[in-house]
Amino acid sequence: MKRTGFVLGAVLILLCDAIVLLRTSLSRSAAPIQAVTLTERELPIRPQEEWDDSSVSLHLSWNRPIPGQAGQGSKETVLDIAKLRQLGFDCPVLADMNMAHQPLPVVVFSAFEFGESTGMASTSLRLVDASKYLEEIRNKYPDPRKYLIARAVIAARLEGSWNPQTGKWKPDHWAGRLVDVLPSDIHVPLPQARAFRNLPPPAADSPRYSVTLHYSRNLEPWIAAVQ
Amino acid sequence: MIAKLSKREAQQRVDRIHAFRRQLEDFTQEGALELSGEQRARLDAHIDRTLDSLAAQFDVDINESQKRLSLGMRIVSTLGGLAFCGALFLFFYRYWGYFTTPVQLLILAAVPILALVLLQFVAQHDKTSYYTGLVAAVALASFILNLYVLGVLFNITPSPASFLAWGVLALILAYAHSLRLLLAAGLVLILFFCAAILTAWSGGYWLACVERPETFLLTGIGITALPFLLRHRKRIDFPSLYWLIGLSAVFLSLWLLGYAGRLSYLPLTVKATEVIYRITEFAATGLTIGLGIRANRLGIVNLGSAFFAVYLFNQFFSWWWDWMPKYLFFLIIGSIALLLLVVFQKLRTRTREATV
Numbered sequence: 001m002k003r004t005g006f007v008l009g010a011v012l013i014l015l016c017d018a019i020v021l022l023r024t025s026l027s028r029s030a031a032p033i034q035a036v037t038l039t040e041r042e043l044p045i046r047p048q049e050e051w052d053d054s055s056v057s058l059h060l061s062w063n064r065p066i067p068g069q070a071g072q073g074s075k076e077t078v079l080d081i082a083k084l085r086q087l088g089f090d091c092p093v094l095a096d097m098n099m100a101h102q103p104l105p106v107v108v109f110s111a112f113e114f115g116e117s118t119g120m121a122s123t124s125l126r127l128v129d130a131s132k133y134l135e136e137i138r139n140k141y142p143d144p145r146k147y148l149i150a151r152a153v154i155a156a157r158l159e160g161s162w163n164p165q166t167g168k169w170k171p172d173h174w175a176g177r178l179v180d181v182l183p184s185d186i187h188v189p190l191p192q193a194r195a196f197r198n199l200p201p202p203a204a205d206s207p208r209y210s211v212t213l214h215y216s217r218n219l220e221p222w223i224a225a226v227q
Numbered sequence: 228m229i230a231k232l233s234k235r236e237a238q239q240r241v242d243r244i245h246a247f248r249r250q251l252e253d254f255t256q257e258g259a260l261e262l263s264g265e266q267r268a269r270l271d272a273h274i275d276r277t278l279d280s281l282a283a284q285f286d287v288d289i290n291e292s293q294k295r296l297s298l299g300m301r302i303v304s305t306l307g308g309l310a311f312c313g314a315l316f317l318f319f320y321r322y323w324g325y326f327t328t329p330v331q332l333l334i335l336a337a338v339p340i341l342a343l344v345l346l347q348f349v350a351q352h353d354k355t356s357y358y359t360g361l362v363a364a365v366a367l368a369s370f371i372l373n374l375y376v377l378g379v380l381f382n383i384t385p386s387p388a389s390f391l392a393w394g395v396l397a398l399i400l401a402y403a404h405s406l407r408l409l410l411a412a413g414l415v416l417i418l419f420f421c422a423a424i425l426t427a428w429s430g431g432y433w434l435a436c437v438e439r440p441e442t443f444l445l446t447g448i449g450i451t452a453l454p455f456l457l458r459h460r461k462r463i464d465f466p467s468l469y470w471l472i473g474l475s476a477v478f479l480s481l482w483l484l485g486y487a488g489r490l491s492y493l494p495l496t497v498k499a500t501e502v503i504y505r506i507t508e509f510a511a512t513g514l515t516i517g518l519g520i521r522a523n524r525l526g527i528v529n530l531g532s533a534f535f536a537v538y539l540f541n542q543f544f545s546w547w548w549d550w551m552p553k554y555l556f557f558l559i560i561g562s563i564a565l566l567l568l569v570v571f572q573k574l575r576t577r578t579r580e581a582t583v
Contacts, residue, residue, distance in 0.1 A: 014336070190325075
């Protein structure tokens with residue numbers, strides 16, 4: 001039994017590694033479906049000190065809402081009730097908050113706009129649209145100089161308003177929220193990682209680097225060039 | 228006969244021999260049994276030989292102080308295994324940025340295989356299974372590191388399949404070396420994988436499975452039922468771990484759903500969902516206690532009773548805490564505990580009478 005365990009364990013480990021390597025090699029050997037060039041604004045270096053991590057990785061940075069301001073979670077968001085229904089959320093009209101079940105977040109294909117903001121103060125990767133179908137979103141946003149297409153996790157939530165007279169929450173509107181971009185961290189392999197270790201101090205007005213990302217059919221990116 | 232025993236069975240035999248010896252002393256003192264000097268000497272010699280043989284072959288505990296030390300060694304071995312896993316992760320993270328991708332891949336694939344080779348070597352020389360457990364934990368951790376870092380290296384979209392692979396390796400090692408810690412790890416990983424897959428099948432993002440406790444509820448029922456389908460003749464201590472993990476998943480899911488009905492798949496109002504699950508909580512714990520008593524499984528009875536008490540306290544808290552004076556609340560809880568004691572005592576007496 002011990003010998004069988006050893007053989008089965010070793011086969012499992014090697015099989016899993018082989019599947020990962022084969023899958024990656026096949027998806028990267030085909031022509032990339034998307035090539036985008038992003039700067040430090042959209043792809044800042046991920047701080048690694050916490051775990052004493054010696055690797056370098058970049059983090060896709062998108063607009064996050066500021067509580068109390070218009071943006072995600074409010075009525076003005078891109079992810080309004082019509083868009084949420086297109087993405088598969090039910091969003092029923094409810095008379096009572098007690099009726100509302102928490103819908104599960106879903107993975108969809110999203111278009112992010114970038115490159116218009118100036119300076120380093122804010123990120124310029126903004127969610128502009130989402131769809132259940134990759135081809136639909138690619139056809140709608142074909143320009144890789146302006147749009148990045150990636151998988152994203154979207155959640156929907158019924159927002160309520162407090163009614164002081166009844167002492168209860170009243171359903172107001174459904175709002176969508178961008179939870180994550182998949183994958184949001186991009187590993188920098190060693191030849192290119194050296195360039196990131198020797199960067200000058202951050203400048204206030206201009207990004208220090210730009211990176212060309214290639215995306216495979218699985219929408220998994222890799223670094224093609226660093227400038 | 229002895230050679231066919233498992234370590235657990237050998238320990239149970241040692242415990243039975245000690246109980247027999249104590250009982251023999253009592254009967255002799257009470258005058259109920261009188262052995263001749265020759266009979267007694269022959270019996271003692273046989274018992275000592277059997278104990279020596281069991282101790283030599285299985286490294287079982289032949290007295291109480293050895294048992295206490297063994298418990299300490301189990302705790303130390305578990306903590307040591309966890310510490311080694313942490314060291315492995317942090318050591319790799321500290322230096323992997325200085326290696327090229329091919330070197331990283333070589334290290335990632337080689338470490339778990341080397342850990343398996345080391346496990347094989349240790350298992351052949353370790354009668355106690357403490358060192359075996361420790362190395363097996365390191366082997367599992369290195370495989371977790373392997374798949375996780377491969378995903379990071381190639382920017383792969385996270386998938387629940389990794390949990391299946393990790394769980395399967397943990398189960399392989401658990402069954403190959405009779406390791407309860409690895410079995411527990413494997414079952415938890417498989418539990419999470421099944422919950423994630425059920426969530427993905429229902430159209431959601433797999434990592435959101437924690438927002439749908441029903442996925443854990445179903446998987447927990449499956450894990451609890453498994454030992455009834457797969458007989459464990461050699462590893463008699465494994466089914467109890469299946470029940471512990473399966474039932475814990477079931478009870479925790481029910482507790483969450485009774486508290487937050489908005490997390491349910493049921494197409495009912497939040498309030499109705501919570502009421503249904505609160506009733507189910509009590510039915511499930513009652514059924515578990517009943518079945519545990521019938522099957523003479525003390526662990527199942529204890530688990531059912533513990534969750535029954537938690538559910539009861541939770542229910543009373545939600546009903547009364549806000550409006551009732553706090554002293555009265557605790558007075559009622561204490562009175563109910565007394566009432567339950569009386570009920571359990573009657574149940575115990577009835578069970579004893581039935582046995583007699």
